[in-house]
Amino acid sequence: MKFGRFNPFPSRLEPKNSSKIEPVETGQSYxxxxxxxxxxxxxxxxxxxxxxxxxxxxxKEIFTDGVNxxxxxxxxxxPERQQAIARMLKGIINVADIVSLEGExxxxxxxxxxxxDKIVQKTNHQEIEADIMLLKSVFGDVDRDLYQEQGMKDAxxxxxxxxxxxxxxxxxxxxxxxxxxxxxYLEMHDFEVIDLLESKLDMLEERFKGEEGKQxxxxxxxxxxxxLTELFPRKQESASINDFHTMILERIAKAKAVVTQVKxxxxxxxxxx
Numbered sequence: 001m002k003f004g005r006f007n008p009f010p011s012r013l014e015p016k017n018s019s020k021i022e023p024v025e026t027g028q029s030y031x032x033x034x035x036x037x038x039x040x041x042x043x044x045x046x047x048x049x050x051x052x053x054x055x056x057x058x059x060k061e062i063f064t065d066g067v068n069x070x071x072x073x074x075x076x077x078x079p080e081r082q083q084a085i086a087r088m089l090k091g092i093i094n095v096a097d098i099v100s101l102e103g104e105x106x107x108x109x110x111x112x113x114x115x116x117d118k119i120v121q122k123t124n125h126q127e128i129e130a131d132i133m134l135l136k137s138v139f140g141d142v143d144r145d146l147y148q149e150q151g152m153k154d155a156x157x158x159x160x161x162x163x164x165x166x167x168x169x170x171x172x173x174x175x176x177x178x179x180x181x182x183x184x185y186l187e188m189h190d191f192e193v194i195d196l197l198e199s200k201l202d203m204l205e206e207r208f209k210g211e212e213g214k215q216x217x218x219x220x221x222x223x224x225x226x227x228l229t230e231l232f233p234r235k236q237e238s239a240s241i242n243d244f245h246t247m248i249l250e251r252i253a254k255a256k257a258v259v260t261q262v263k264x265x266x267x268x269x270x271x272x273x
Contacts, residue, residue, distance in 0.1 A: 021037070021038060021039050021087075021090045021091045032118065033118070034118055034119055034120045034121075035097075035112075035114045035115055035118055035119065036090075036091070036094045036114070036119055036120075036121070036168075037091065039086075039087055039090045039097055040097045040099050040112060041083070041087075041097070041098075041099060041100065041223070042099060042100060042101060043065070043070075043099050043100065043101040043110065044065075044101075045065070045101070046101060046103060046108070047063035047064055047065045047068075047070050047110065048063060048064060048065075049061060049063060050062045050063060050064040050069065060072070062113070063110065068112055068113065068115065069112075069113040070099070070110035070111065070112055070113065071110060071111045071113065071170075072108065072109070072110050072111075073098065073109040073110060073111055077171070077173050078173045078231075079098055079100070079109030080109075080224040080225065080226050080230075080231060081172065081173060081175065081224075081231045081232065082098045082109075082111070082171070082172045082173055083097075083098035083100070083109070083224060084220050084221065084224050084231055085139060085141070085172040085175050086098050086172060087220045087223075088139075088207075088217070088220060089135075089139075089204075092134075092200055092203050092204055092207070093131045093134065093135075093169060093200070094114060094119065094123075094131075094166065094167055094168045094169060095168070095169050095170070095172075096111050096112055096113065096114055096168055096169065096170040097111075097112040098110070098111055098112070099112055111170050111171070113161075113168075113170075114161075114168040116161070116163035116164045116166045116168065117163075117164055119164070119166040119168075121166070122164075122165040122166055123165065123166055123167045124152065124165075125146070125151070125152060126190070126192045126193045126196060127167075127196050128146050128160070128162075128167050129146065129189060129193045130193050130194075130196035130197040130200060131167070131169065131200070132144060132145075132146065132160075133181065133186070133193075133197050134197060134200050134201065134204070134255075135169070135172075135175075136179045136181065137179065137180070137181035137201075137251070137254075137255035137258075138177075138201070138204060138248065138251050138252055138255060139172070139175040139177060140174075140175055140176040140177040140178045140179040141172055141174050141175040141176075141179075142174060142179055143158070143159055143171065143173075143174035144157070144158050144159035144160050144169065144171070145157060145158040145159075145160075146158075146160065150162070152165060159171040175232075176232070176234050176235075177232065177234075177235055177238075177247065177248075177251065178234065180254065181254070181255045181258045181259075182258075183258050183261055183262050183265075186258060186259065186262045187262050187265065187266065191263075191266065194259060194262060194263055194266075197255075197259060198256065198259045198263075201252055201255055201256050201259065202256075204252055205249065205252045205253075205256070208245070208248055208249055208252070209249065213245065213249075214241060214242070214245040217241065217244065217245055217248070218241045221241065221244075227239075228240070228241070228244055232244075235247070
């Protein structure tokens with residue numbers, strides 16, 4: 001993986017990459033694999049009720065196929081949009097897969113709970129902060145928070161989960177591509193967070209750039225079964241794949257420009273101190 005500059009955190013970022021992760025139809029053959037390194041899109045059969053509920057503020061019922069856990073997504077939570085966003089991000093940050101099957105009354109969607117005990121790459125507070133800013137600055141996803149008082153203890157946070165020193169993110173329904181990274185907010189963070197954010201923006205740009213990146217995006221949109229305007233109704237100006245592709249790359253470029261500006265400013269402060 002090439003960043004074009006020194007990576008100060010190679011052990012943390014090495015397993016993650018800008019390569020497109022192609023979906024597997026089901027996760028049956030991957031039950032022991034690291035769930036952050038493959039994408040599942042289908043279920044073989046309807047999962048059964050487990051009798052448990054999530055510990056999030058929504059308290060949703062948990063389903064199981066005997067190995068994995070799932071949370072059912074109602075239509076009002078825009079499951080196709082969530083699946084598209086998750087596929088765009090998989091391999092760069094630890095996102096939950098959105099899986100589907102044809103049920104008796106139509107297509108059913110479930111959010112797959114990542115098996116944290118199988119996640120090889122552990123994380124820390126700084127990387128989570130960088131992940132959250134990546135979601136905000138590129139996708140306009142502002143609906144998640146890390147509860148500072150919990151630290152890195154096993155806990156359910158707002159739309160993210162920490163367990164066994166690994167993190168996973170879920171619920172991407174709020175992605176609206178309408179948030180801009182604030183330099184003053186970024187400046188409040190230390191260099192480790194800023195460098196991690198920069199590295200992840202580099203990976204995302206590498207994944208999406210050029211004709212190959214556009215085709216990757218298009219394959220995700222086509223697989224959703226919905227048009228771009230149905231998936232992202234507030235981005236009517238990006239109704240074509242060309243416009244959508246350009247819009248994402250421009251958002252990445254703007255975020256990277258803010259990162260560069262803040263790093264230079266913090267270095268000036270440091271030299272003057």
